[in-house]
Amino acid sequence: MLTSKLEVLVDFGPKPEQKILDKTINDLKSQDGVKEVIFKDGALMIETTLPSADVLDIVTKTSGKRAVLQGFGDSQSAVAMLSSQSCCSGRVLGVVRFQHTAEGLVCDGAVDGLAEGEHGLHVRHSGDLTEGCQSLGEHFNPHGSPHGAPDDPPSLRHAGDLGNIVADENGRATFRIQDNVLKIWDLIGRSVAVTERRDDLGRGVSPTSKIDGDSGRPVACGIIARSAGIFQNPKRICACDGVVVWDERDRPLAGKGRRKCCEKHDEKRENGTGDAEKPCCKV
Incomplete structure (x- = not known):
């Protein structure tokens, strides 16, 4: 392994x-x-x-x-921050990481907010989020193959077919997948998505089985970008908003509550009693 x-x-x-x-x-x-x-x-x-x-x-x-x-990873790593992109009634958030090795690709992640059970995981053709998860295009499929399982040969699976992840009773799925078809340099700028239903791996009787495993619409997705390997990221604080690495873990990704050190200053500035030019966070 x-x-x-x-x-x-x-x-x-x-x-x-x-x-x-x-x-x-x-x-x-x-x-x-x-x-x-x-x-x-x-x-x-x-x-x-x-x-x-x-x-x-x-x-x-x-x-x-x-x-x-x-x-x-040592080098050649990538990451995607997943969110529901306002597509669904619930809120799904997660992180998926990819690492290139000489023996193959490792896909590692955790996703929260899912319905209990299995959900398909796929690399999609594009990183277009103009219409949320609905504008990502088809599964990444450079070989023009039918949909299949991760352990199928390239002629019988999409390169982006990563099978299923399993959410527990709390809606959390943690996973680590090894793949011998995907290459890290093919992933940057594309996207990864989690679907609402189980992927039948192309073995079902549904008309969409050989297209997407009858796995339904994406409930969370994110664009794949390059990321730091081990000891390549010395950052301990976010220069954009002053959130230190420890607070980052406990803060929302954006919006109210993200910049607690700034809220009082922002409120004063909006009321005309603060200095608009004064930085609100120490960096």
């Missing part, structure tokens, strides 16, 4: 307590699927076959500290 290298930043403070650090490292090393753990530059480098979301949960529970994924 292909391994991934994760850079997990942990809120140990300026001087980590050695007892907690050792406990966290030892607990990680005891997990099936964890190959190596190293502490470097305030972060844990973890080589693993586990989904990154599961690794973050282990680190958080063992250390009692906040943890965020700062880097994924």
Whole structure:
């Protein structure tokens, strides 16, 4: 099984307590699927076959500290931030990461807000979000093949066919998929989408089985962009709005509540009592 290298930043403070650090490292090393753990530059480098979301949960529970994924893979990595794009009655959010290796591609992610059960996961032809998830085009299919399963040969599957992910009773799906057809350089600028229903992998009797696995409309999608590998992203604060990396984990992606340090200043500025030119956040 292909391994991934994760850079997990942990809120140990300026001087980590050695007892907690050792406990966290030892607990990680005891997990099936964890190959190596190293502490470097305030972060844990973890080589693993586990989904990154599961690794973050282990680190958080063992250390009692906040943890965020700062880097994924050695190089040639990509990421997509998924959202429902106002397409549905519910709110679906998630992150999907891709890593290129000499042995194949790793697709790793977590999606929240789904209905319990299986949902199709597909790379789509374009990154056009002008009409939300409905304008992404067909499945990425450079070989002109029928829809199929991830383990089918390229002549019997779309390159973008990644099978199904499974949401638990809380609506959360964590997954790690290996693929030998997709290439990281083919993904940048395209999109990835999660569908409302299970993908029948082209084995069904529906007229759309060989088109999209009868998996229904996308309920969340996002554009695939390049991302940082391990120890390639030194950023600890968002220069755009002053949100530090620890607060980023607990803030909405946009809108009210995103910039708490700015709200009072913004309110004064709107009332004509504040300095419009004064930056509202320290960066």
